[in-house]
Amino acid sequence: MKKWILGVIGGSGLYEIDGVENGRWERIESPWGPASDEVYRGTLNGIDIVFLPRHGRGHNISPTHLNFRANIDVLKRCGVTDILSLSAVGSLREDYKPGDFVMVDQFIDRTFAREKSFFGQGVVAHVSMAHPVCERLAHMAADAADLLDVTVHRGGTYLVMEGPQFSTLAESKLYRQWGCDVIGMTNMPEAKLAREAEMSYATIGMVTDYDCWHEEEDNVSVTNVLEVLKGNADLARATVKNIVEAMTKMDRRPTDQGIETGLDFALITPPEARDSKLLNKLDAVAGRVLK
Template sequence: MATVGIFGGSGLYQLLTGAVEERWIETPYGPPSDKVVLGELGGRPVAFLPRHGRGHTIPPHKINYRANLWVMKSLGVDAVIGPCAVGSLQKHIEPGHVVLCDQFVDRTSGREDTFYEGPIVTHVSAAEPYCPILRAHALGVCQRRGMAVHGTGTMVVVNGPRFSTKAESRWYTQMGWDIIGMTQYPEAYLARELELPYINISLVTDYDAGLVSEGAEAVTHEAVLEVFAANIENLRGLLAELVETLPETSASPAKTALTGARLA
């Protein structure tokens, strides 16, 4: 069993310490992205699952988000951490900064995004999709570590795998949204459906395409990986301290997400 679940990607596969066990877990929703890796981080038992699969072989629109979240729920975790790489839509949010999302805007399509397909109709509120307890804790850890951090932010989630056109990116910027990514929906919302407190930690790797005309270069996959690699040790250290000092989450709004949500 594990107390904390972490989804991650490139550079985080060797995150855990101590005796490490790999386990394949079947789910009612099909296969997860990969085997879950069980070990320790910050002195706590942790489950790590590479959301794109080991070797980064699964594009964001093909990830089986329901299976991945079911794996974490089946392991009994009390909190889920979802670090990811994102692009900035605002000039003051610079590459290398960390954004702790409190909102998302879904611009994806065709993704399996609920566990509740009937016959009991269930409407889970997504008004505040991220756990405020975990976000406040992460903000304090980032500040203690001297990291450039934004304590709130809205991520627009696009389907991928393509990056945005300049027109799309400028529209997102004009809407006032802060960052852009491809994996927070439905991952964050599915965690809420399972009453799992969830936090996003977004590492900004680039300026998105709409800022090209103001001096920034258009995003490329190579550039994203370069900035991510340069900051991976900071992210590992942040995750270790975050897990080691994780607060009690029993009062998280996620724990009562299903209260009053079912029409039965």
């Protein structure tokens, strides 16, 4: 039975959690290139935890230029079993208000300038993304946030746009017509790559604004996003602590969704036709099925 190792992707201040023991920054090399930053590793209540600042310390990498493959690869190399993503999102619903937390359960991927798979020319694989979020981890995250002074919405569809510009008014209205609940720039292809790497993944969307569709609210700006995020920083850290506390009380068993074995029937290229260079790069994310 695998032990819990929690990976957290989010703002650069998330690692500043009281009680982390043996905390240290480590650079993990990846064949997919440099990750956003070093990882901050430590132990919290006996649970190994690995933090990765998504945009780097100092927020110097735009969403389009994030090396998502390297980020997921280095977490896999650290032994991470479960990834919690904390992300700023805009609300596309009246009742999802700035300051609220949303436990996302679906995505619509509208990005177009990013590498979205570890597989490709030489080793082809197709994983199921019907249910892109780990239900167990999402439930644990929602329960952890419920213990705090924050409104928690269980479920929501996250429209992932390319950015870095915010939406036009026409786009914002269109996404509302599609039934999307929140909008952001960062969780795709992050969730797809986590599934390819057979790692549980869940997202807490921290609502910062109403995008630009709401006639009675200011249009989204960096200023109001940062203001709300600053107010939510302590809540985000407390949520992580509460998830870790829950992990100390239960064994980590395989998920009912079969996430840990997602590659069993995904590889379509026969062994004799696989590209050796790509196979070498896949040693961490797909090593279980390629040995």
